[in-house]
Amino acid sequence: MWRDTPSSMEMHDKFPELALRLETEYLINDLQLLGIKHTYRIRRKSVTIEISMHPQHLLRITPTDKGSDGFSEWMTWHWSHAEDYEKPPQLNYSVRAHAQVFDLHNGNLDSNASFTIHEDDIEGLIRIAIKAMHQITGIRIKPVVKSRNSK
Numbered sequence: 015m016w017r018d019t020p021s022s023m024e025m026h027d028k029f030p031e032l033a034l035r036l037e038t039e040y041l042i043n044d045l046q047l048l049g050i051k052h053t054y055r056i057r058r059k060s061v062t063i064e065i066s067m068h069p070q071h072l073l074r075i076t077p078t079d080k081g082s083d084g085f086s087e088w089m090t091w092h093w094s095h096a097e098d099y100e101k102p103p104q105l106n107y108s109v110r111a112h113a114q115v116f117d118l119h120n121g122n123l124d125s126n127a128s129f130t131i132h133e134d135d136i137e138g139l140i141r142i143a144i145k146a147m148h149q150i151t152g153i154r155i156k157p158v159v160k161s162r163n164s165k
Contacts, residue, residue: 023091030085033149034077037088041109044136051158054089060086065140066158070075071126072116073157074144078130097165111138113143117122 026033038061040056045052045065054063065073077086089107098153127150133139140157148154 017114027082028088030082031059033061033081034085034087037065037077039087041136046135049159051142051160059084067115067155068116068158069155071147071153071155072118073113073140073155074116075111075139075143077110078112108132109136109139111139113139113146115143115147115151117153127152 053065063075077088079087081087090110093103095103110132114125131142
């Protein structure tokens with residue numbers, strides 16, 4: 015008569031559009047806590063986050079994984095075991111994204127660098143993108159941070 019309570023993964027698979035929106039809001043909240051200027055657009059089954067970078071660059075991030083009904087997914091879920099095998103395994107997530115860096119000096123959106131990143135969170139993802147951009151092009155970029163007076 016009573017149904018079992020669905021697991022988070024069953025809910026994720028049953029409502030992929032909502033899962034994408036929740037994962038995106040989670041990452042956007044982290045960006046807001048970090049004070050990083052950003053915009054985002056949700057399109058059909060995917061989303062794009064754009065982060066303004068100094069000097070005159072743009073970091074565009076999109077999820078790489080595809081889930082139920084072809085909806086994009088930011089989070090990759092995996093089990094990790096503690097060194098003490100008597101403790102139960104923990105379900106953890108990491109963020110997988112395709113990152114592109116654009117030089118805005120010349121007015122056209124030609125990508126300077128493009129790569130896939132797999133990190134624990136959005137902050138780590140941005141840090142790796144900055145390091146990769148420097149390795150690939152020699153250009154040092156950093157995120158534009160909101161001033162304390164702006165909202």
